[in-house]
Structure formats: C-alpha cells, structure tokens
Amino acid sequence: MSAPPEKIPQPTIERLSAYLQCVRLMRAQESATASSSEIARRTGINAAQLRKDLSYFGEFGTPGLGYDLRALEAHLSRIMGLDVERDVLLVGAGNLGRALSSYTGFGRRGFRIVAAFDVDEAKVGTAMGPVRVHHLRELAAVNAELGAEVGVVAVPASAAQVAVDALTAVGVRAILNFAPVTLAARPEITVRNVDLTSQMEILSYYLRST
Amino acid sequence: MSAPPEKIPQPTIERLSAYLQCVRLMRAQESATASSSEIARRTGINAAQLRKDLSYFGEFGTPGLGYDLRALEAHLSRIMGLDVERDVLLVGAGNLGRALSSYTGFGRRGFRIVAAFDVDEAKVGTAMGPVRVHHLRELAAVNAELGAEVGVVAVPASAAQVAVDALTAVGVRAILNFAPVTLAARPEITVRNVDLTSQMEILSYYLRST
DNA sequence: GTGTATTTGTGAAAAATTTCTCTATCTCGC
DNA sequence: GCGAGATAGAGAAATTTTTCACAAATACAC
Numbered sequence: 289m290s291a292p293p294e295k296i297p298q299p300t301i302e303r304l305s306a307y308l309q310c311v312r313l314m315r316a317q318e319s320a321t322a323s324s325s326e327i328a329r330r331t332g333i334n335a336a337q338l339r340k341d342l343s344y345f346g347e348f349g350t351p352g353l354g355y356d357l358r359a360l361e362a363h364l365s366r367i368m369g370l371d372v373e374r375d376v377l378l379v380g381a382g383n384l385g386r387a388l389s390s391y392t393g394f395g396r397r398g399f400r401i402v403a404a405f406d407v408d409e410a411k412v413g414t415a416m417g418p419v420r421v422h423h424l425r426e427l428a429a430v431n432a433e434l435g436a437e438v439g440v441v442a443v444p445a446s447a448a449q450v451a452v453d454a455l456t457a458v459g460v461r462a463i464l465n466f467a468p469v470t471l472a473a474r475p476e477i478t479v480r481n482v483d484l485t486s487q488m489e490i491l492s493y494y495l496r497s498t
Numbered sequence: 499m500s501a502p503p504e505k506i507p508q509p510t511i512e513r514l515s516a517y518l519q520c521v522r523l524m525r526a527q528e529s530a531t532a533s534s535s536e537i538a539r540r541t542g543i544n545a546a547q548l549r550k551d552l553s554y555f556g557e558f559g560t561p562g563l564g565y566d567l568r569a570l571e572a573h574l575s576r577i578m579g580l581d582v583e584r585d586v587l588l589v590g591a592g593n594l595g596r597a598l599s600s601y602t603g604f605g606r607r608g609f610r611i612v613a614a615f616d617v618d619e620a621k622v623g624t625a626m627g628p629v630r631v632h633h634l635r636e637l638a639a640v641n642a643e644l645g646a647e648v649g650v651v652a653v654p655a656s657a658a659q660v661a662v663d664a665l666t667a668v669g670v671r672a673i674l675n676f677a678p679v680t681l682a683a684r685p686e687i688t689v690r691n692v693d694l695t696s697q698m699e700i701l702s703y704y705l706r707s708t
Numbered sequence: 709g710t711g712t713a714t715t716t717g718t719g720a721a722a723a724a725t726t727t728c729t730c731t732a733t734c735t736c737g738c
Numbered sequence: 739g740c741g742a743g744a745t746a747g748a749g750a751a752a753t754t755t756t757t758c759a760c761a762a763a764t765a766c767a768c
Binding site for chain 3: 739740741742743744745746747748749750751752753754755756757758759760761762763764765766767768
C-alpha cells in the first residue's frame with residue numbers, strides 16, 4: 289500500500305514535483321478534484337504520462353471523477369519525502385548565498401537553512417538572513433549537533449569541490465550545487481546542479497538561428 | 499559545413515553546455531587536446547554519447563589523437579549561438595533579482611543584463627548591480643530601443659505570467675524563469691524553468707528512505 | 709617508411725521513456 | 739437503482755535516447 293518504489297524513471301521523479309506544484313495551486317483555487325487531463329493541461333505534461341507516473345506508486349484516482357486533490361497532495365508529499373522537515377547547510381555567503389538565505393520558498397516546503405559557511409574571514413560572524421555565517425572549518429563542529437543531511441553549494445567554481453567534500457564528510461547526503469562545475473561525489477550522494485550559465489547557454493541555442 | 503542542424507535531441511543540447519564547460523576548464527589547465535573518454539570522465543557522461551552528440555553537428559575530432567580543445571571550444575560556442583552577445587531583460591528586483599544582476603557568470607559568457615524592471619514603486623529608480631530599475635510598464639519603451647530577446651523572470655509565482663506576457667509582447671523569444679509556476683507562452687518562445695524549490699523537492703525524494 | 713596503439717564516427721542493438729488504446733470502474737442525474 | 743458519460747489504470751506499441759562494437763583513420767615510436 290505505501291508503495292515500495294521499485295525502479296522509478298528519473299524523469300518521473302522530476303515531474304512529480306511539477307504535479308505537486310499544480311495540485312497545490314488548484315487546491316488554493318478551491319478545487320476539490322481534478323482529472324488527469326486537467327492537470328496535464330495545466331502542467332503541459334501528457335495525461336497518460338501523469339497517470340503512468342502516479343501508477344508507479346499506487347492507485348490514487350477514481351474512474352469517472354479524477355483525483356481528490358487533498359489526497360493527491362498528501363500522497364505526492366509523502367512520495368517525495370516532504371512529510372519531514374529538512375535542515376539545510378548553506379556554503380557560500382556571496383550574492384547568491386545571501387539571496388538563497390532570504391528565500392522563503394525553501395522554508396515553506398520544509399527546508400530550513402540552519403547554518404551558513406564561508407572561507408572569507410570578513411564574512412564570518414555576520415548575519416545572513418536568519419542565520420549567522422561560520423567559517424567553513426567549523427562545519428564539522430556545527431553539524432555534529434545539527435546533523436543536517438542537505439547542503440547547498442553557492443561558491444565560485446574553484447571552491448565547489450572543497451565545499452562538497454566538506455559537506456559529504458559531515459554526513460550530508462544530498463547537495464544542490466550552484467557552481468558551474470561537474471562535481472565528484474560518491475555514488476550514494478545525490479547532487480543536483482543548478483547552473484545558471486548553463487541554462488542561459490541552452491536558451492541561447494534556441495535563439496541562434498536568427 | 500556550418501552544420502545545418504536537423505533534429506537534435508533535447509538531451510544533447512543540454513549536454514553540449516557541459517562539454518563546453520569542461521573544455522574551457524581543460525584549456526585553462528593548459529591542455530591542448532583531449533580524447534572523448536577524457537572529457538567523458540570529467541563530465542560523467544559516456545564517451546560514446548559525447549561522440550554521438552558532436553556527430554550531429556559535424557566531425558571535430560582526429561582519430562588517434564582526440565579533439566583539439568581550442569577548435570572544439572570554438573565549434574561548441576558557435577553551435578550554441580554563443581558567438582554573439584545577448585542583451586537580457588531582468589524582471590524582478592527582489593533578493594534573487596539583485597543576486598542575478600550582480601552575478602558575473604552571465605556577463606562572462608556574453609549575456610549582458612541591460613535593464614531591470616519591477617512593479618514596486620519603491621524599487622523603481624534604484625540601482626541594482628550595473629542597471630537601474632524601471633517600472634514594468636516602461637518595458638515596451640525601454641526595449642523598443644534595446645531590442646533584447648532574452649528575459650529573466652525573478653518575481654513571485656503570482657506575478658510570473660504577467661511578466662512573461664509583458665516580455666513576449668516586446669519581442670523576447672527566450673525566457674529563464676525562476677518563479678515556481680508553469681507558464682503559458684506561445685510555442686515559438688523558449689522557456690526554461692529554474693525552480694529552486696522543485697530542485698530541493700527532487701533532492702528530498704532521494705533522501706526519503708532514511 | 710612501417711607497424712602498433714589510439715581514437716574517432718557511426719550503424720546497429722539495447723534500453724528507456726512516452727504515447728496509444730482499451731477495459732473496467734466509478735459518478736451522477738433521473 | 740439504472741444508464742449515459744467520464745476517467746483511471748495498464749498492457750502494448752511507438753518513439754526516443756543511450757550504449758555497443760567495429761571499421762577507418764591518424765599519430766607516433768623506431
């Protein structure tokens with residue numbers, strides 16, 4: 289019943305988040321149920337795809353009616369592991385780190401930035417959003433108490449691998465990397481890259497044939 | 499010769515940017531040539547994949563030797579349309595918008611933020627990074643002169659569709675969207691979503707079975 | 709020059725993912 | 739309750755993407 293996930297396609301996981309976002313929005317707009325085709329229309333994802341994606345985890349819909357949005361949100365949240373709060377360590381107190389530490393979107397979804405780190409002594413001790421900046425060398429000591437398992441890397445490319453190594457050494461298992469480099473990490477560590485320059489370059493490709 | 503691209507797989511385009519990043523790095527490290535397997539090792543992408551990806555656009559390697567990194571960088575840059583400077587319009591002067599306007603990574607790759615916009619009168623007229631913040635209603639007037647074709651949306655979800663509509667109305671053809679919503683746009687407009695919360699949720703999925 | 713070791717480019721095979729299609733199921737109005 | 743209409747779930751087909759494997763081409767040592 290609680291869907292023991294076998295082998296779930298990677299693209300499916302990435303879409304689940306989009307479904308969840310859509311479901312939250314529709315709920316906020318006072319809808320109680322929605323059909324797969326309605327969610328498909330709103331997310332731009334094929335309806336059969338949505339049904340197949342969900343079917344990996346169980347049966348959540350009702351023929352003739354569609355999906356109960358409240359229940360679907362709960363299911364998706366549980367599937368994604370969003371039913372627990374996650375503490376997050378932020379490495380990098382530059383412009384991007386500052387923006388991320390003030391970003392309320394994370395907190396609203398159960399991700400709480402609990403500490404920030406940098407190697408720049410001038411930044412150590414300053415406040416950044418709701419947290420104080422520690423020196424990176426204090427990472428182990430700080431996380432010994434916190435036990436956070438999620439890290440965000442918002443440092444220059446040249447410092448990113450050091451940051452990743454430091455995070456993984458203190459027990460972090462999942463990392464969101466904003467540095468424009470391919471990082472090395474043990475296979476059991478999940479790293480997701482959010483490379484803004486790369487995204488721009490991809491956009492550029494679609495503009496090229498001007 | 500200049501590789502008339504037929505039908506290029508979407509995943510290929512996204513990898514090209516990774517190859518380019520790797521090539522730039524190796525060049526900075528004084529390498530002159532590299533084999534597909536060396537680039538593969540560094541990017542974590544399969545060597546056959548790399549060769550196949552490149553083969554869509556031409557023949558850039560030398561059997562027995564590998565790829566000349568200088569030439570490959572030039573080819574990849576041209577393929578991605580990075581051989582021209584692009585002006586970028588930024589909508590949203592909040593924390594994220596501020597961080598993006600100060601981000602030097604874009605400029606280094608030929609993306610120049612030329613104007614910023616917001617609907618908050620308190621922000622209009624202030625400086626943000628190298629540009630001044632205009633009211634969103636001035637978008638048409640400002641871009642009539644600039645003619646920018648790339649937009650960045652860094653506004654709350656509730657304002658994102660308005661921002662996109664405004665941008666597309668003034669001729670923008672490619673948009674980098676940071677708002678956590680699925681946006682509607684004509685099919686000839688390229689929209690790439692960089693949804694930080696979604697990325698966190700995907701990370702969360704891989705942490706769930708704790 | 710010649711021979712051996714590399715490495716590319718690519719057709720074919722394999723794997724993964726998406727889409728189609730249809731059946732069983734459920735809703736809802738009457 | 740009954741029947742018409744709607745929709746989920748899922749096997750099968752289609753499509754897309756990745757990987758394999760090898761011939762052809764080149765480099766480089768001697």
